Amino acid sequence: MNSPPEIPPAAEQPARSAPTDAELLTRHITGDPHAFSEIVKRHRDRMWAVALRTLGDPDEAADAVQDAFVSAYRKAESFRGEAAVTTWLHRIVVNACLDRMRRKSVRPLADDELIEAAERDTPLPDQTGEREVSLEVSAALKVLPADQRAALVLVDMMGYSVEDAAKVLNVPSGTVKSRCARGRAKLAPILAHLRNRSELTRVSSAKGAQLRDG
Template sequence: MNSPPDTPPTAEHARHAVSDAVSDADLLTRHLGGDPHAFSEIVRRHRDRMWAVALRTLGDPDEAADAVQDAFVSAYRKADSFRGEAAVTTWLHRIVVNACLDRMRRKSVRPVADDELIEAAEREAPATDQSSEREVSLEVTAALKLLPPDQRAALVLVDMMGYAVDDAAAVLGVPPGTVKSRCARGRAKLAPILSHLRNRSDLTRVSSGKGAELRDG
């Protein structure tokens, strides 16, 4: 008795199978040409990563969701601003990070003085060094909120998301040296409040676990 034929793929599956072979840049070109599905595919590919960046930068799920939505709306409307000088992913990350920075600046985030950080560390440091991964994540998120927006964004990209300095610089639109400087200043401010964590791996383990690659899919 012959085996029944395989179930034919749905139209949705077939569309994704075709679109997965198309680069991000080509999808953006198709979007500009009027393809009603091209930009949706870009969103499908990259929304999780954009959400992770926004959440770690803002530390608030609602704010992060709004920032990602604002960023994708902006990217949709300004797709013709993409010049192909970097990967589409880099361009998208820049828009998301800028949306996050705009939200932080509108709240007038005040830089926290070193003595305030030391006081916070004395108040918040646990008696033991047995924090769970979730507790570490919450502590790091709370500490990041004490930093100026530019330093916070640099640390999120480099230390938490695993981006190379050059890639983070491309996202932020600044020279690599500026990213290094912002990271150094941010780490110096965070050191007192996070000194009870064993080492810097505690900071990076709350990320997705792998270094980010900014490649055009």
């Protein structure tokens, strides 16, 4: 008696990949009530980091991010796909920050507020020296004009390439380079002691290693 033919297992359904930012934005434009919320979840932390480092004030940063997302929600149809959605969002956030800086003077932060904001943004190891450096850099950035500060935040603090920062700021790459150069030149004498401190730490560590190896 012949055995019954083997029935092949049902083909496994491929896992559905998460929609891209551009797909979510398209869904939002066509009426999906949840699509934009997903975009906010994906990008709000980085938007917050950009706003906080640009403005140096957590309250102003929170308001700027809120303004930016409201603007993005309302102007989603203006996205043409010429750049990534993240670049488009960063541009809106940076513009919201620059608008606030131009409209009014941002109040200075107390030390405890800066520490709290820095910990909420990107927690650092519990090292007093790093916290002191963070506070001093944040305070020094406030002496720069808005355009130079925004360029330095994107390139030196957020790690954007000059080309990507140029897309966010909607200016030529040469302009970003120039703004960064002028900003660094202004900060150099203010933060020179930090460079000396870093050099001292490096030398001390090297000497310690020599003593251990010897």
